[in-house]
Amino acid sequence: MAKPLSKAHRTDQPKESAHPPGSEAVDDYLKAIFQLSGRPERQVSSTEIAAHLSITAASVTNMLQKLAGQNPPLVAYEKHHGVKLSKAGKKRALEIVRHHRLIETFLHEILDYPWDEVHQEAERLEHFISERFEERIAAKLGHPEFDPHGHAIPALDGSLPAQEPQALSQLRPGQSAKVSSVSDNDPEMLRYLAAQGIRPGVKLTLSEQLPFQGAYQVRIGSSTKPALLSHSLAEAITVSKPQQ
């Protein structure tokens, strides 16, 4: 918000706008590109970003050109060939991811949110908390390394533990593994998983996989009766390297 009252500025300000650049929208683009480009890093297409953010591809192209035109550029954009984050863009994306995961952990641990409600709230707040707030909740939580869904929280310098996450759907029958993380954006799914006792750290054994992308039959922890998980559920669960 501008200060029309101050008369003599050193240089005439470049006219503050109602919705400053480098805002919520920009954050969400950078985060989307970060999440979609995976590891090792891949170019991300306009269409993918559009689908991820539920907006049109035209809007995405428009924004990508702005992001590429910033100084410093936030993305490297090749017309018709997608984008990659620049150094600066990646730094900002990781900052927002850190906010998101710290907020989720905070909501769950301190404010007793159920784990299926933390994502939605964090998705909004991640853009608006200060560095002070970030620092304080991190301290309060004892500088946690993982959020309630098992996702690693980037450190202050943006570093993440080198992980080799594998989808549960890629296990072979008979193999065991520990749940590393679960997808955090579908509350209904999270409630279902909680009801099954599936959460990060729990040991799973794939007893059988029905043909044609059918259900996965898993034994959970040391329980006796197995559970059945759909293919999309098995895709939403990552596990650590299978043991034995």
Next chain:
Amino acid sequence: MAKPLSKAHRTDQPKESAHPPGSEAVDDYLKAIFQLSGRPERQVSSTEIAAHLSITAASVTNMLQKLAGQNPPLVAYEKHHGVKLSKAGKKRALEIVRHHRLIETFLHEILDYPWDEVHQEAERLEHFISERFEERIAAKLGHPEFDPHGHAIPALDGSLPAQEPQALSQLRPGQSAKVSSVSDNDPEMLRYLAAQGIRPGVKLTLSEQLPFQGAYQVRIGSSTKPALLSHSLAEAITVSKPQQ
């Protein structure tokens, strides 16, 4: 954010905009009008609102017309004669004030923010927390009635304790009173007051007032050496009805 993928809607949506009405800006106008109109309720002028929000009067007029045109109207606007909040506008304003003061209390009590830093953070977050978040921090804090500066927190139904706040500057020499609240928007001032030991609940005695709006000499609590407060400082402190 729109969903361009859903094809057949019941009625064609009125085209979702990037910055939905009923947002941060609207909240801040309603809050400003609420704060400025005082008790008993007064009409508030465009210029006052402009100064309070550090924007131009033209922008204010523009927004007031929009607010008056909403259904239901959020303000009663008489061209050239200022505005008052409508029922709906007052409800929303109190909702935001409740957010603000709960957040301040939360930051101070749970996250150990110093009292001069809570206002700025609350000013942003008040617009973005959910009802769930509000409810959780209120519960965590034991449903507090006052924020760290002594301001009353509106109840869920919007009610506020009937208070008769009086500026310290209106005390007569010799009178004693208890500090009720201190203005919360100037961090430097708050640090100064804290250093003097002036905070809500502390007893003050006005020993002398220098002429021509000069300094106020007060004894703080049961301390022996008096402090000197400028007129603007004495305006920023409210006290409860003088005793004796």
Next chain:
DNA sequence: TTGAAATATTAGCCATGACTAAATATCGCT
């Protein structure tokens, strides 16, 4: 009572970040 000063509104502009429709580039396949 009247005219200048102070206040307030109008008119026209801009940036952000959506949208749709039209144009164009790339890709997959014969």
Next chain:
DNA sequence: AGCGATATTTAGTCATGGCTAATATTTCAA
């Protein structure tokens, strides 16, 4: 290699909420 399908970009529009400059209204003092 070339055609058509798919992906992507361009062009033009809109709402929100700022701004400045010009105009209109109200107020106040002579």
